[in-house]
Amino acid sequence: MLRIAKLPIAIFALFIIVFPWIARQIPAIGNYTDIMVFVGIYCLITIGLSLLMGYAGQISIGHAAFFGIGAYISGVLTAKYGMNAWACMVIGMTVAAVVAALVGAPSLKLKGHYLAMATLAFGIIVFIIFNEEIEWTGGPDGMSGIPGLSIFGFEFDSVERYYYLVWGFVLAAFVFTVNVIQSGTGRALRAIHASEPAASAMGVNVSRFKILVFVYSAVLASLAGSFYAHYLNFINPSTFDLFFSIKLLIMIALGGMHSIWGAIMGTGLITFLSYEWLRYFEEFEIIVYGVILLFVTVLLPDGLAGVPKIVKGWFRRKVSDER
Amino acid sequence: MSADIEENVLELQGVVVTFGGLMALSDLNFKVRRGTIKAIIGPNGAGKTTLFNVITGSFPPTEGTVRFNGRPIQHLKAHNIAALGISRTFQTVELFGNMTVIENVMLGCHTRFRTSFMASGLALPQSRRKEKQIRESALKILKFIGLADKFKDSADSLPLGEQKLLEIGRALASEPELICLDEPAAGLNETETYVASSLIKAINAKGTTVLLVEHDMKVVMNISDEILVLNYGQKIAEGLPEDVRNNHRVIDAYLGGVA
Ligand SMILES: Nc1ncnc2c1ncn2[C@@H]1O[C@H](COP(=O)(O)OP(=O)(O)O)[C@@H](O)[C@H]1O
Ligand SMILES: [Mg+2]
Numbered sequence: 001m002l003r004i005a006k007l008p009i010a011i012f013a014l015f016i017i018v019f020p021w022i023a024r025q026i027p028a029i030g031n032y033t034d035i036m037v038f039v040g041i042y043c044l045i046t047i048g049l050s051l052l053m054g055y056a057g058q059i060s061i062g063h064a065a066f067f068g069i070g071a072y073i074s075g076v077l078t079a080k081y082g083m084n085a086w087a088c089m090v091i092g093m094t095v096a097a098v099v100a101a102l103v104g105a106p107s108l109k110l111k112g113h114y115l116a117m118a119t120l121a122f123g124i125i126v127f128i129i130f131n132e133e134i135e136w137t138g139g140p141d142g143m144s145g146i147p148g149l150s151i152f153g154f155e156f157d158s159v160e161r162y163y164y165l166v167w168g169f170v171l172a173a174f175v176f177t178v179n180v181i182q183s184g185t186g187r188a189l190r191a192i193h194a195s196e197p198a199a200s201a202m203g204v205n206v207s208r209f210k211i212l213v214f215v216y217s218a219v220l221a222s223l224a225g226s227f228y229a230h231y232l233n234f235i236n237p238s239t240f241d242l243f244f245s246i247k248l249l250i251m252i253a254l255g256g257m258h259s260i261w262g263a264i265m266g267t268g269l270i271t272f273l274s275y276e277w278l279r280y281f282e283e284f285e286i287i288v289y290g291v292i293l294l295f296v297t298v299l300l301p302d303g304l305a306g307v308p309k310i311v312k313g314w315f316r317r318k319v320s321d322e323r
Numbered sequence: 324m325s326a327d328i329e330e331n332v333l334e335l336q337g338v339v340v341t342f343g344g345l346m347a348l349s350d351l352n353f354k355v356r357r358g359t360i361k362a363i364i365g366p367n368g369a370g371k372t373t374l375f376n377v378i379t380g381s382f383p384p385t386e387g388t389v390r391f392n393g394r395p396i397q398h399l400k401a402h403n404i405a406a407l408g409i410s411r412t413f414q415t416v417e418l419f420g421n422m423t424v425i426e427n428v429m430l431g432c433h434t435r436f437r438t439s440f441m442a443s444g445l446a447l448p449q450s451r452r453k454e455k456q457i458r459e460s461a462l463k464i465l466k467f468i469g470l471a472d473k474f475k476d477s478a479d480s481l482p483l484g485e486q487k488l489l490e491i492g493r494a495l496a497s498e499p500e501l502i503c504l505d506e507p508a509a510g511l512n513e514t515e516t517y518v519a520s521s522l523i524k525a526i527n528a529k530g531t532t533v534l535l536v537e538h539d540m541k542v543v544m545n546i547s548d549e550i551l552v553l554n555y556g557q558k559i560a561e562g563l564p565e566d567v568r569n570n571h572r573v574i575d576a577y578l579g580g581v582a
């Protein structure tokens with residue numbers, strides 16, 4: 001059976017728990033907890049997206065739109081109508097699920113990569129709506145006044161509190177996704193990846209599984225959008241443009257398409273590059289990504305997730321050389 | 324009619340398949356009696372695999388009806404047909420190479436155990452229980468096909484002979500009423516062929532109806548109850564093995580070429 005080891009998950013959870021404390025001790029990385037909030041938010045998207053790409057073998061170029069749907073539904077309903085933030089999150093996820101089913105079903109019922117085209121068009125349309133529906137969204141200037149999150153009077157009003165909230169959800173989504181991969185559903189997805197004719201001859205409803213995973217990934221992206229809106233208290237359309245959809249794909253390609261760990265690593269690396277390490281490159285940022293992507297595809301076909309295997313291989317060769 | 328349903332698992336009427344201008348199957352009619360082994364033979368390109376593709380729902384026939392237990396199925400999708408109780412293997416091995424031997428068979432159980440996305444994501448006890456049942460069921464099949472000791476191996480690491488057996492095992496995992504085997508002995512040596520044909524007999528002895536496409540005449544003549552001969556998409560003979568062996572049209576079209 002495909003077993004994803006529990007120990008690394010526990011170690012990773014521990015790392016997440018102590019990280020803010022470490023960041024507090026070292027002034028040079030004092031702002032890293034804040035960046036890690038964004039890493040967590042983006043991880044929610046890439047965990048679902050990597051299931052879609054790595055297991056269902058489909059590409060979405062429109063996940064920024066689902067991210068935006070969550071952000072705007074949360075933003076508009078809480079800031080303008082004063083609705084309960086958690087209820088709005090659920091509304092956002094429900095809307096994202098329905099929209100994903102409508103957008104995904106026609107193209108996922110066909111063989112081939114029609115989803116990429118459908119989501120590309122969808123992403124552009126949603127981006128236009130965010131810009132044009134000024135009355136609701138504030139148009140290109142964006143909307144402010146989105147409240148923070150709280151539960152039973154407990155306010156998630158500091159960076160660290162929000163950090164733990166977001167990463168709690170990331171870990172839950174991670175474990176949920178790992179469980180799915182290790183179940184009959186994951187087996188069906190891997191079967192689809194290996195041979196669609198054989199999978200369907202064995203009774204696997206190929207398009208149903210692809211739609212299911214696409215919907216799941218859209219729901220996670222919407223949840224991420226809600227967290228984003230309540231963290232920044234301000235959103236504008238440019239966050240949810242085509243470039244962001246592509247950036248998500250780069251995160252997954254960098255991390256390694258066939259591993260959820262890869263999604264997390266890729267997301268962490270790209271987010272730190274763009275928020276911190278490459279800040280001074282500005283527009284040239286995209287060139288750096290291009291170069292990174294080129295290196296990864298040539299040198300690390302399995303992305304960052306494949307590095308341990310390569311290192312093990314070197315080590316073994318070295319040991320046998322010395323004998 | 325109900326007596327007919329009892330008697331025949333599968334019935335094809337006027338089945339036509341065309342690919343562009345090519346007529347791969349033309350006006351094909353035949354029945355498969357419950358509990359028998361029926362062989363389909365014919366030269367390469369005769370339309371045997373196309374016939375399997377139509378029966379198992381890879382694509383619908385251009386014309387005609389396919390009845391399974393009396394019910395028309397020609398418009399159904401492959402996964403629905405699998406759920407009804409028809410299973411198959413492929414002429415060129417289509418295993419899930421990225422999975423282990425046991426996982427391949429476990430996937431074969433897909434139609435028998437349903438787990439929801441939610442239940443598996445939350446790792447609910449019911450979904451764990453099902454997973455255990457699936458595993459046990461798969462292990463039983465691996466014992467039956469003689470691959471139990473290789474359950475952990477990656478499917479594509481097996482030699483061809485065992486890959487072919489594993490495909491049969493995967494197809495059995497859905498507990499089908501009808502199993503369609505597309506050249507199960509192709510590429511196998513004599514011992515492997517013997518193992519495969521004994522396995523087919525054993526499957527049939529358990530009550531599963533077998534539809535068999537095979538070029539190895541020794542296998543076909545030994546284990547089939549009935550033979551249907553195709554040539555250029557047309558039925559040119561059908562009957563008991565000894566009758567077909569002596570049919571002059573068959574000898575001309577097919578066996579003659581060999582002898
Ligand atoms: N998907 C397809 N598209 C076009 N032609 C096909 C297709 N599948 C089979 N054929 C053609 O149909 C004929 C029958 O093929 P097939 O059923 O594979 O024969 P067999 O299995 O008896 O060797 C051949 O001429 C083959 O080239
Ligand atoms: Mg064939």
